[in-house]
Amino acid sequence: MWHGELGKMSDVTETKAENKPSFNKEALEKFDKIMGDDKLESISKSDESKPSLTPEKIESKFRKLFEEWDFFEMTDIDNVVAAEESPDHPEYDSTGFESQEESDYSERRELNSQYELDGNKYETDDNGQTYKKNGELLPNDEYKVKGSTYRTDEKGRPISCDAKLQYTEDGSRNMKEQRESGGEERQEDDDGGHIVARILGGVEGIENLVPMRRTINRGDYKKMENEISKALQEGKEVTLHIDIEYDGDSSRPSEICAEYTIDGKRTVCEFDNNENSIELLDTVKDKISDEDYSSLKAEIDDMKEDGVEASLTSVKREYDENDNPTKITVGTLDESTGKKTYKVYEPKQEV
Incomplete structure (x- = not known):
């Protein structure tokens, strides 16, 4: 039930990589426990016995999901994508716009040299800073x-x-x-x-x-x-x-x-x-x-x-x-x- 929905969500949010996120058994069990779905197997599989999900319950489950977002294991490529899209990533400033200046300034380069980046001219000192x-x-x-x-x-x-x-x-x-x-x-x-x-x-x-x-x-x-x-x-x-x-x-x-x-x-x-x-x-x-x-x-x-x-x-x-x-x-x-x-x-x- 929720596993299928999660797969759909991953398909939508994955924009930079072709690989789909992979989840191990332990992560899925943890996810079920967070969502309160770990007891569903003991419930009758008939349509009449399945618990109905009201909009309020769905909202509650999503709230739990985002409060416990570390329930799954990302693939390597997912980690890269998430890091790049994070507001804390050095390529993005507080407004979300790309800003590479801080990371570029801290990167050591050739000593006492000049270089150009994004139309700007920079110079380095005796230490390459x-x-x-x-x-x-x-x-x-x-x-x-x-x-x-x-x-x-x-x-x-x-x-x-x-x-x-x-x-x-x-x-x-x-x-x-x-x-x-x-x-x-x-x-x-x-x-x-x-x-x-x-x-x-x-x-x-x-x-x-x-x-x-x-x-x-x-x-x-x-x-x-x-x-x-x-x-x-x-x-x-x-x-x-x-x-x-x-x-x-x-x-x-x-x-x-x-x-x-x-x-x-x-x-x-x-x-x-x-x-x-x-x-x-x-x-x-x-x-x-x-x-x-x-x-x-x-x-x-x-x-x-x-x-x-x-x-x-x-x-x-x-x-x-x-x-x-x-x-x-x-x-x-x-x-x-x-x-x-x-x-x-x-x-x-x-x-």
Whole structure:
């Protein structure tokens, strides 16, 4: 009775394979027990003695059937079909539409290569993991390029880098990507700044670029790069970690913080990427003496009173091998003339 109906159902639902589902004896007995049909053999086979199935009873049996759907054994091909048609299958997203991106991204491919899929262009990193789609970085990703490890946030913006440094001649540059770095957020006096300098082994593409104020990229940041470059040429051991912060949804960094060690001595550099900003005053307030802080703040205030916009572009903190602060350098910019000065302060002595 129900066995025949089940066969009909299987014929209808099987759309991708010619083989019919096969059921073993144990599975059929289990099915009968679930449906309550295991006692039918003891009932008279006459039409009069057969239990009548009302619509309510049929609905009840189907409900049991779907609550206990593991009653049968599938053939191998049935397993494949069911897996492919499952909403949980990686080829289908929550709406039921085909979406292969997640599985494609997780699949390891040829190292540092490019490939096309469904009209999209992808690029892989040092580990063969996909990290770029149509020239854009993937969100919430970690990728390794030329030995340096980068991370992106949910918007695909670079937020950190652990650099593998090596001194190299300043190599070729991707001028197009440098000009376009930051898109519409890019400001008129911005450069496409390399997170890891080309001379330190950084790559030329968008994976290593952020829009950076020209005065930062060619001034404060360049001073740091030169210091690291000199140390590498002298054979010293250097490590570099960089964190990048953004305001809201902007693709243009608001602040960049670099921490590096040279032969065990730590240095921390903070760069303010915003024009007419003195937010770094908060950084130095507790790092230098009260007298020096008051003098620095008075200098900024005097410039503003004279109608001159001023910015604190960087704060550099240096430490000895025991991690005691030894020197603090503050970069100040006269926005009207472009003149920049660097003042060195003694670190505040802890009581």
